[in-house]
Amino acid sequence: MATVDLHTQADVHHHDDHDHEHGHGNFWTNYIFSQDHKVIAKQFLITGMFWALIGGTMSVLFRLQLGFPDADLTWLKPLLGEWITPQGKIDTEFYLALVTMHGTIMVFFVLTAGLSGTFSNFLIPLQIGARDMASGFMNMLSYWFFFLSGVIMFISIFLSTGPASGGWTIYPPLSALPQAMSGSGLGMTLWLVAMALFIVSSLLGGINYITTIINMRTNGMSFSRLPLTIWAFFFTAIIGLLSFPVLFAAALLLIFDRSMGTSFYLSDIYINGEALPNQGGSPILFQHLFWFLGHPEVYIVILPSLGITSEIIATNSRKPIFGYKAMVGSILFITILSFVVWAHHMFVTGMNPFLGSIFTLLTLIIAVPSAVKIFNYVTTLWKGNIIFTPAMLFSIGLVSFFLSGGITGIFLGNSAVDIQLHDTYFVVAHFHLVMGAASFFGMLAGVYHWFPKMFGRMMDDRLGKIHFWFSFVGVYLVFFPMHYIGIAGFPRRYYSWTNFETFNSFADLNMLVSVAAILTLAAQFIFLFNFFYSMFRGKAAPANPWKSNALEWTTPRNPGHGNWVGEIPTVYRWPYDYSKPGAKDDYIPQTVPYSETPESNLPHENDLIKLEMEDKNAIVVDDKKH
């Protein structure tokens, strides 16, 4: 639809933001307490990488125990100290702490803060054409709340009683009673404090992201011209805004149960034959509250990665994204569904089977928008002039993981099947592929793709590809065998299975998984080297290294605070005009008006220019929906 608007005068904005661009302010205001969204994004990224390293190392530690139950681990004493028993084994309680902290760190600190924090902050203003976030101060607070939360969580790792050990889902009564296990003491208290701060950080960030996307878009950047990354960050922030307060409520009641003696989650508990005074609580209530956040949380983790992948796959296939509207619609649909499926985590809590079947139905419907996304990725790749950059490889890897992990989701979403597979390694394999490895690959793809914009230099292509192949093969070697182990009945979170005669035949498979996990972690050091080496010694990046249409590549090589020197560019088209028939180049940036590309315009786009010819004073507004 084209409309004609009459403007007497084009309003010109004079922004004075770029006058405090180069080197103004001191080290502290420029790099530490910066309000520049790009610096905050880098802070989130580096902190996320730090936590990923800790979380990854923890997983290798417990994989050592699981793959080599008879090995002598005395050599880990310098690192773990008293947590290695005199027999050279990992302490059983510390094993549970490792599993718990691995989950907490990876889900919240790496794949929520490290992913959304980095890329929402970095890309939203750059891709919608804004000088900065709606509130730079709130944005800075968001990082520092996250940082403080991280410090507290980090301290909890070094407690003599160990960090929280009741699983990342911290189900009461295990997490509510300090006498239940050593990790439920001070470690659990610090976990709750850290998570409360983390929720504050997430809310501050999320409010900023939504406000910025809705209110700060540049001229011409209509919703139908937003890159899919922005759509994904937008819905991710909405999910976070609506679900994190629920986790806060759950944690608040748990804090009262732990510290004040209330009985929200506790009832009829006997310890050493002594009855606890708590009466009338319901542990299932906690599960409802927790999973009302917990399930949307997995979409908070995966959606940004799917958005990043959409952008990277379209750019490197040199083709418009297939089904732009369907992509947006599927994100929206996933967002809505994410709030009505939480009870599929609770099929074995004695739930009414009828209720279970409703949640089964709702859960299985998620397969529809997910399949739409996979289909659109594949059809975008189809017959494209594919360029295999490391970012592209990681994006394709994501699609592969999302597919193979998503298929097992259909199994697990069925209450009848889930009752058999619940809390086995099948579940572990499922969610690690579909949301763990897939999101992580999306994050890595994003780093490879936007590194030139972040640091003005290129990462090494060859090291990136080596990193990809080791990680890709490694992840499948880790998680594919887990499906078999899970179907065989291996329960998750167990310290050892050597007492079960039937599981002996799977010992070698577990060994393979552990070796693959070690290799996969080792491969990440290639990335770390590449990252830090390229930051200082990498090739200087060209202005638009991937020949991308999006707005961020119109900024200077090292954009200052304010992003654009002079006026913010105006947007005339959607961001996916790749390989448009008739066009000179195989890409037309969003800032190129239709009147400059008569050779490639579609009929309705030419009409817009004709309209303009008739009346010189009229200004044509292209309001068409793609």
Next chain:
Amino acid sequence: MTTEFKIVEEPKKQLAMHPKKFAMWLFVASVGMLFASLTSAYIVRQAEGNWLYFDLPATLYWTTAVIVLSSVTMQMAYWAAKKDLLDRVKVLVSITMGFGLVFLVGQWMAWLDLIDNNIHLIGNPSGSFLYIITGLHGLHIISALVYLVIVLVSAYRFKIHSRSLAQIEMCTTYWHFLGGLWLYLFIFLLLNR
């Protein structure tokens, strides 16, 4: 960037509202979710039985009236600011703060009534929920009172007038929201006690 005499489709200015006001609405939404989850937990827990039924303290009726009145004075303060009647703004914002404090005192007295009635924070979850919900709402009222102080200081510094309304408007939004939230919580508690 562009050379002269080029025919260019001038794109439309994007729809946008005041970013901070918008952020306030988002904040309101997340606070709303917090209380929605608590009241949902209340219903879920109640449905499981072993629930102690008791009458709400009568004090809560008049605190409800106070919070409604305070919303009226807050709105009048906003209208006064719109008409540049700065003295009235100061008086009305102060009255609103007064009502807010009276509300908090009333909530505290309601807690004392509960204790007289032998309903304690520790005990059957039906009482615990009441303490948590009223307490958390009270904390938000305290945050709004701090906000009112900031607005009052701005009013004394002539920073609030008909062309600078964002701050008092956001404060009014937040205050109305907390009042409405209390009405919801009160009716909810009346219906589900």
